[in-house]
Amino acid sequence: MEETLLDIDMQEKEEYIINMGPQHPSTHGVLRFETCLQGEKVKYLIPHCGYIHRGIEKMCEHLTYPQIIHLTDRMDYLSAHINNEAVALCIENAMQVEVSDRVKYIRTIFAELTRIASHQLWWCAFGMDLGALTTFFYGLRDREKILDIFEETTGSRLTQSFNTPGGLMSDIHPNFQKRIKEFITYFRKKLPEYDQLLTGNIIFRERTKGIGMMTKEMAIDYGVTGPSGRGSGFHCDIRKIAPYSAYPFIKFNEITLTEGDTYSRYLVRIAEMWESLNILEQLVDNIPQGSTMLELKVIKAPKGEFYQRVETARGELGVYIVSDGGPSPARIKFRTPNFSNLFVINKLAAGHKIADLVAISGSLDLVIPDIDR
Amino acid sequence: MYDFTALIGSITNLLNETFSPFWAGLIMMVSLGVALLLFYAVLGLYLVYAERKICARMQNRMGPNRVGPLGIFQTIADLIKLLLKELIYIKNADNFLFNIAPFIVIVASIMAIGSIPFAKGLQAIDLNIGVLYILAISSMGVIGILLAGWASNSKYSVIGAMRSGAQVISYELSVGLALLCIITYAGSMQFSEIIASQQDGWWLFKGHIPAFIAFVIYLISGTAETNRGPFDLAEAESELTAGFHTEYSGIKFAFFFLAEYMNMFIIAAIATTMFLGGWLPFHLFQWHGFNRVMDFIPPVFWFFGKTAFIIYVMMWFKWTFPRLRIDQLLALEWKYLLPINLMNLILIAFLTLMQWHF
Amino acid sequence: MAFLKTIKEVGHYFYEIYDGAASLVRGMKVTGSYFVRPSSIVTQQYPENRATLKMFDSFKGELMLIHDENNKHSCNVCNTCARKCPNGSIEIIYKKVEGADGRSKKILDKYIHHLETCSFCGLCVPSCDELALKFDQKFELAVFDRSKLTKVLNKPGSSSKAMKE
Ligand code: SF4
Numbered sequence: 001m002e003e004t005l006l007d008i009d010m011q012e013k014e015e016y017i018i019n020m021g022p023q024h025p026s027t028h029g030v031l032r033f034e035t036c037l038q039g040e041k042v043k044y045l046i047p048h049c050g051y052i053h054r055g056i057e058k059m060c061e062h063l064t065y066p067q068i069i070h071l072t073d074r075m076d077y078l079s080a081h082i083n084n085e086a087v088a089l090c091i092e093n094a095m096q097v098e099v100s101d102r103v104k105y106i107r108t109i110f111a112e113l114t115r116i117a118s119h120q121l122w123w124c125a126f127g128m129d130l131g132a133l134t135t136f137f138y139g140l141r142d143r144e145k146i147l148d149i150f151e152e153t154t155g156s157r158l159t160q161s162f163n164t165p166g167g168l169m170s171d172i173h174p175n176f177q178k179r180i181k182e183f184i185t186y187f188r189k190k191l192p193e194y195d196q197l198l199t200g201n202i203i204f205r206e207r208t209k210g211i212g213m214m215t216k217e218m219a220i221d222y223g224v225t226g227p228s229g230r231g232s233g234f235h236c237d238i239r240k241i242a243p244y245s246a247y248p249f250i251k252f253n254e255i256t257l258t259e260g261d262t263y264s265r266y267l268v269r270i271a272e273m274w275e276s277l278n279i280l281e282q283l284v285d286n287i288p289q290g291s292t293m294l295e296l297k298v299i300k301a302p303k304g305e306f307y308q309r310v311e312t313a314r315g316e317l318g319v320y321i322v323s324d325g326g327p328s329p330a331r332i333k334f335r336t337p338n339f340s341n342l343f344v345i346n347k348l349a350a351g352h353k354i355a356d357l358v359a360i361s362g363s364l365d366l367v368i369p370d371i372d373r
Numbered sequence: 374m375y376d377f378t379a380l381i382g383s384i385t386n387l388l389n390e391t392f393s394p395f396w397a398g399l400i401m402m403v404s405l406g407v408a409l410l411l412f413y414a415v416l417g418l419y420l421v422y423a424e425r426k427i428c429a430r431m432q433n434r435m436g437p438n439r440v441g442p443l444g445i446f447q448t449i450a451d452l453i454k455l456l457l458k459e460l461i462y463i464k465n466a467d468n469f470l471f472n473i474a475p476f477i478v479i480v481a482s483i484m485a486i487g488s489i490p491f492a493k494g495l496q497a498i499d500l501n502i503g504v505l506y507i508l509a510i511s512s513m514g515v516i517g518i519l520l521a522g523w524a525s526n527s528k529y530s531v532i533g534a535m536r537s538g539a540q541v542i543s544y545e546l547s548v549g550l551a552l553l554c555i556i557t558y559a560g561s562m563q564f565s566e567i568i569a570s571q572q573d574g575w576w577l578f579k580g581h582i583p584a585f586i587a588f589v590i591y592l593i594s595g596t597a598e599t600n601r602g603p604f605d606l607a608e609a610e611s612e613l614t615a616g617f618h619t620e621y622s623g624i625k626f627a628f629f630f631l632a633e634y635m636n637m638f639i640i641a642a643i644a645t646t647m648f649l650g651g652w653l654p655f656h657l658f659q660w661h662g663f664n665r666v667m668d669f670i671p672p673v674f675w676f677f678g679k680t681a682f683i684i685y686v687m688m689w690f691k692w693t694f695p696r697l698r699i700d701q702l703l704a705l706e707w708k709y710l711l712p713i714n715l716m717n718l719i720l721i722a723f724l725t726l727m728q729w730h731f
Numbered sequence: 732m733a734f735l736k737t738i739k740e741v742g743h744y745f746y747e748i749y750d751g752a753a754s755l756v757r758g759m760k761v762t763g764s765y766f767v768r769p770s771s772i773v774t775q776q777y778p779e780n781r782a783t784l785k786m787f788d789s790f791k792g793e794l795m796l797i798h799d800e801n802n803k804h805s806c807n808v809c810n811t812c813a814r815k816c817p818n819g820s821i822e823i824i825y826k827k828v829e830g831a832d833g834r835s836k837k838i839l840d841k842y843i844h845h846l847e848t849c850s851f852c853g854l855c856v857p858s859c860d861e862l863a864l865k866f867d868q869k870f871e872l873a874v875f876d877r878s879k880l881t882k883v884l885n886k887p888g889s890s891s892k893a894m895k896e
């Protein structure tokens with residue numbers, strides 16, 4: 001049985017233990033931090049996960065490959081498209097088929113839009129964690145524009161299920177490119193506002209600088225990837241290391257900072273939004289012609305083991321499929337970024353104030369359903 | 374022109390002539406109390422409404438717009454909802470203290486309102502130590518907060534209450550010192566005399582830069598005293614869910630909520646009285662025509678206009694800034710505000726001594 | 732030297748105050764500028780704008796069996812959509828009838844869509860070779876009773892186009 005702090009410590013040491021979560025405004029979901037406090041200081045904390053475990057990996061064993069896609073939307077719902085893409089790519093690799101360039105471009109555009117939307121939501125939630133309530137509305141306001149683009153083409157705003165092994169569910173809407181160009185100009189104007197409101201703010205800087213220091217070694221030890229890892233100087237951008245889809249065709253920078261504190265993790269994400277806008281600009285006018293769907297008779301992975309990793313908005317997502325040659329996987333495993341990113345929090349938060357714990361968990365950008373799956 | 378002294382005096386006389394002194398006093402007290410309570414409730418509700426509208430506009434929203442035209446009855450509907458809600462009884466709470474805490478908070482703010490001059494003569498009581506009285510009374514509220522946090526027997530609440538205690542005790546100092554600057558200028562602690570001393574110009578303008586510094590410090594520490602953002606650590610919802618009032622429900626919660634807004638009003642009203650000339654109209658040098666027009670606007674409007682402006686600024690703070698951390702909050706007070714304030718006070722004492730203010 | 736250092740530190744102290752205050756003012760400028768511009772309001776007033784609120788063509792709302800003006804749909808009970816659905820949300824009940832050529836034929840009795848388990852993945856619509864299905868643009872799907880979410884998609888009295896021939 002799992003030992004909790006409550007069992008061992010309460011009676012003996014009379015420590016002040018509070019539960020942050022599973023229903024708590026700062027955990028953004030059903031995650032529970034069992035936090036041991038000394039005054040305002042966090043002595044140590046134990047994260048408890050599993051409150052939203054749905055057994056997605058087990059469920060996948062009974063579904064055909066195209067059917068799996070829609071479940072991956074529900075892991076990291078803010079990177080829904082990128083999760084879809086990971087599974088689709090893995091199956092395509094297994095079947096040794098190659099999708100057309102058009103599909104690759106559209107997938108990448110969607111992925112970058114998803115990344116911006118996810119970072120926008122993170123930005124506004126992070127501001128709210130720190131008590132700046134207005135950020136929440138500005139972030140969501142701008143995110144709506146992206147969701148509209150999604151909805152026009154895919155029919156859904158959040159869980160798009162737009163990918164399928166062998167291509168896309170449908171072609172893009174005629175307005176697609178126009179809307180993206182509008183969005184790029186619009187968001188280029190709005191991003192500096194984010195800086196004025198939060199990045200430059202003295203209170204914000206004081207709250208985040210030097211808080212939750214994560215060294216590069218720690219990031220590697222715990223497998224912290226994505227912007228959180230890159231804030232510590234860990235070069236872990238899968239788009240650079242193992243380019244997939246249209247990333248080999250374009251020029252972009254991997255954003256890394258070396259400080260490793262909450263502020264640098266914040267800056268990485270802001271810079272990634274700028275970078276994603278650049279990527280979109282390169283792609284949006286150059287979508288090649290071609291079909292959006294391969295004619296695949298049956299979708300079956302050959303016998304064997306297959307692995308595909310992609311860069312979601314939160315880090316490295318790995319899809320590991322063990323196939324016995326049938327129409328559904330024998331076993332599937334998702335290496336989700338949030339699960340690895342979560343457990344470093346004890347190291348980061350210990351010794352800081354309880355308010356910093358909120359800032360740190362915000363800067364790791366946790367999406368709870370992705371942890372539990 | 375708009376002098377309430379005569380009106381109030383005649384009412385007092387009438388009462389004194391018709392009733393025995395005891396009854397006259399009683400009637401006066403009761404009517405005054407009822408008037409203040411009504412004023413308190415209505416103002417509190419509309420401050421909540423104003424805040425919701427203002428923050429909505431800042432956030433690209435419309436704010437309440439369903440109950441009544443432009444949603445003006447929204448907060449009244451909310452109050453009715455809160456009245457009808459169940460008062461949750463907490464098993465291991467210290468019931469007596471738990472129940473009494475909201476009343477302490479609200480009584481402290483009602484009592485403070487009594488000495489605020491709304492217009493000439495329109496003041497429940499004009500104490501000769503009015504400023505001291507307000508400072509003393511408004512700091513009583515923290516006892517309610519501490520009790521609420523302690524008695525609810527909840528860990529979040531205790532942390533919130535402790536934060537609030539540390540915060541209010543520190544910032545009390547700055548509020549007091551900032552007001553002391555003006556007291557030094559004006560040479561009195563009586564509100565009516567402080568206002569009278571601003572007949573020829575508000576202290577904010579004729580007090581040179583030190584008065585301006587005192588004003589800014591007063592605004593910052595006043596916001597901190599009311600436990601409002603960015604100093605809302607006591608109820609920091611992302612850390613402590615709701616801080617000291619986590620366990621309160623229904624009307625008891627509404628009391629805390631109302632008291633917060635009324636404290637904001639009190640802080641703004643004192644700022645108006647001390648720095649912005651209270652109910653005095655705005656005069657510009659020797660422009661008699663302009664000044665006459667300004668005189669025409671009743672003092673009550675001047676008072677509420679200035680107060681509303683300061684309240685707006687405080688709301689603006691809240692809806693823009695992230696929250697401070699407890700150690701930063703205390704560092705701000707003890708490392709920045711307090712030393713600056715003390716230097717400022719010495720400067721002002723010197724200026725007053727040399728008669729260098731206008 | 733020590734004196735210079737002190738001067739520098741004092742200067743730094745005041746610079747910090749100035750810098751901090753300036754950053755706060757910048758932030759207040761953003762919120763303040765929105766406050767004075769009511770045109771920047773982005774929210775929509777939902778029940779009021781119901782008439783003008785249009786979903787995109789591709790919006791995935793409720794599943795629909797397409798009926799033409801003669802109350803005919805084109806489902807030939809091949810069951811592909813039900814098999815493709817990951818959640819088993821589609822249930823097809825058919826009758827066997829004697830066709831004109833004497834062979835028994837399946838005709839649709841009830842096309843049941845369990846909206847409560849549907850995850851709007853969109854696999855069913857393109858899977859139908861007869862193009863019998865589409866997504867409705869209706870978005871107000873909430874109901875008070877779960878049983879109301881089990882929908883029969885073929886309209887009463889409708890028949891299949893294939894039957895006529
Ligand atoms: S709706 Fe289409 S796929 Fe489904 S049973 Fe009918 S014909 Fe077949």
Ligand code: SF4
Nearest residue numbers: 816849850852853855
């Ligand atoms: S949208 Fe997906 S879940 Fe819903 S009925 Fe169609 S296939 Fe099933």
